[in-house]
Amino acid sequence: MEKALKQFLQAGNMTVANLLLRNYRQLGMNEQELVLFLELSSSIQAGDSFPAIDQIASYMHCDSNQLYQLLHRLFEKKLLEIKSVTDENGKSHDVYQFDLMYEKLFWLLRQKNQQTQQQILVVDQSEIFQAIEKEFGRTLSPIEMETIEQWFSE
Template identity: 40%
Template sequence: MDEFIQRYVQAGQTSVANYLLDHFREVGMTTDQLLVFLQLRRYMDQGTKLPDADEMAAHLGWDKQKVYQLLHEMISHKLMTITTVTGADGQKQDAYDFRLLTEKLSQLAAQTTQQAAKAPVSNDRSAVFNQIETEFGRPLSPLEMESITQWLDQDHYRPELIQLALKEAVLSQAYSLKYMDRILLSWERKNLKTAAQVQREKERQEPRHTAKPTTNGQPDGGIPDVPIFKLTDN
């Protein structure tokens, strides 16, 4: 036991912000990318600025190519960059830089503060991501996360409106963000910005779809139902 405690202490610890653990998906980071980030932080805290992908793959139990792919995704989605730094010995070396990720988290914190003053807690951003993943029955891809973030931050769709569009998509068995986007665009063209406005519009449209009055049990001007028999029936 004493030997284990000694090895445990010597291995050191990696410090990770809880805010990142709470909101990594909302800035476009997947769970696999988070695991790579944790490995990177581990090596960087130990002084290795550009950790070896083979070693990280061994710790994660993955193929090296998967690690390379995830690193490329994190760079292309502006979660990190590779910069050149000067070491204590005066030598220049490449290093992973996570300032872009910190900026995204900072922007998210500011947006969340603004939304908290305007919207109820039940309309939290994270609830949108969680509900879509639950209904789709799978994790969201980085591109899908980026699309949802754009709905919230650029298009300024309210979370309740996105959740209502999700409900419409599920009822139509269309598990696609493109389908949801078409619904949201149609509501935007009609200047419907809240779930209550959408509901009122649906109620206003319902009388148009109501069946016409019937005469003698048959729809006005319609053709009566005729039973169909098989010719082979006796």
């Protein structure tokens, strides 16, 4: 096997949620912060839960100070946190965690789903009003509209 192909295969792959790729702006992230997330996630998925800042900075072709600023912004936006965990040997070490970011992402998804459901409900109600008016052969009176609205709310 060719050396380059072997290196390519050994480098591995990582998984990124499409929901994040399509909504990182709504979370308040810019492209640099997203790339930092991708780099950290890649390291985490490869088994290094707290990669060295210098290593990530070299991957991103920036200096350590810039990277610390990006990390700080992710902390401020409550998208990233550092937790201390104890391994099976009783040794404590730090890990990067993006649980807060995923919680915000799921909240954003729930909010979008609720908006969609509300829009569907409004359309359904409008269609029901139109169907009743068609059956009656006239427009509904304000009292009739109020009665139907009460039915919807019940």
